[in-house]
Amino acid sequence: MDNEQTAQVAGGTGTARPGTRRPGGRTARTRAAVRDAVVAGLTEHGYSGLTVEYVAEHSGVHKTTLYRRWGGVDGLVADTLDLAGEDGWAPPDTGSLDGDLRALALEVVHSFADPAAAAPSSAVIAAAFQSEPAAQALRAYYAERFARCEVIVDRAVARGELPGPRSAVDGGALVRAVAAPLFFRLFITREGLDEPDADHAVAVALAAAHAGTFTKET
Amino acid sequence: MDNEQTAQVAGGTGTARPGTRRPGGRTARTRAAVRDAVVAGLTEHGYSGLTVEYVAEHSGVHKTTLYRRWGGVDGLVADTLDLAGEDGWAPPDTGSLDGDLRALALEVVHSFADPAAAAPSSAVIAAAFQSEPAAQALRAYYAERFARCEVIVDRAVARGELPGPRSAVDGGALVRAVAAPLFFRLFITREGLDEPDADHAVAVALAAAHAGTFTKET
DNA sequence: AGGCAAATGCAACTCCACTTGCGTTAGGTG
DNA sequence: CACCTAACGCAAGTGGAGTTGCATTTGCCT
Known part of the structure; x- marks a missing residue:
């Protein structure tokens, strides 16, 4: 089989590939x-x-x-x-921005601490190095995941924890900033990951948010 | 060959593996x-x-x-x-903390924008998913890389851009915070990477640094 | 119901990553 | 300088991933 461009995942563009014409x-x-x-x-x-x-x-x-x-x-x-990606996952709702982000970060830490739960996720990250379909699936998965997380910021704005809708914080960017250091330690530097790391990632992202670094003017 | 635990990279513990006893x-x-x-x-x-x-x-x-x-x-x-890892690489020295970090981040962006230069680096990241030796090599490589970067923070402290040696900024953590979002976009979310991303990563890390998030009390 | 085509099952084959046993070369050492 | 053995070269063999042509089953449509 030719690597690079394996294609043929069901549900694509529509040129009669097996499994698409007969969803019976x-x-x-x-x-x-x-x-x-x-x-x-x-x-x-x-x-x-x-x-x-x-x-x-x-x-x-x-x-x-x-x-x-x-x-x-x-x-x-x-x-x-x-x-x-089609599960019913929803971001945590703890009542505060800090709590939500902490819970989110801890969710990442714990999910990758359990080998069984971590296997599928890291598998796709690995597969994305070899095949474009896997890379696309990965991109789509996280895009949708982070989109769901923007509620966290919306709620924070409603509570007055972040500046209002005029100079709003980019929710996607904030959540990404929380997640990035965790995945970085896991898969790039391979340093391992524990709960203090989650707290630190949240602290960094929040400090930057309050400094206006994630603000997108509208 | 059995995956997981391939071993046998020259330069290890010393139980007579080929290539170690006769460095001629x-x-x-x-x-x-x-x-x-x-x-x-x-x-x-x-x-x-x-x-x-x-x-x-x-x-x-x-x-x-x-x-x-x-x-x-x-x-x-x-x-x-x-x-x-045994090359003569040294972190940039532009005269300001912001400049150094920006130059560092742009170095990452450009090195991965060029497919030829990116291939070896990303190859090891991919290999680390399969073999423990590769993961160790990766860990050692980045540890050494970030250690070299701590000079950037030392110089910034000397210039008075960051608080002095009493409540010092953790240089390794700061540099990691700059690099993490870049690698995250490259290999996890697969969103692609450009120069504004580098600037943004630096801005986030610097904001957090000035807020005291990277401070390690001594 | 009945027929058409899509989707799957099946078995044999090909190709290449990886192994094995032994002969050969060359670096270190007394 | 000569021996000894680590390191390398060589050729044949093995096993499993991936392919191919055809038979069979099963949705869907009238």
């Missing part, structure tokens, strides 16, 4: 079974240990079908992230 | 040729496209030797990063 019963069952098997394989062997054959055996779907519909391991993982 | 002429030449070939392969095909056989052909070193001494692609890439 079997196809849907196949997708569900496959994605369960992918998550299982990821938590069991990690991304580098995940093989198409494993997914085939644990899902009851034939190997050929997996290659045809998903193009390979990259596509399987990317599609699994799309599923994860 | 041929061995040294082999290492140099191999690392050149790895960089070439990385810039040409990227990490996912790099194969041991390619390195064998382009270095004149036999395939078997590569597997024996480096254990596989992961080890080759990790060893190459060790080489890169």
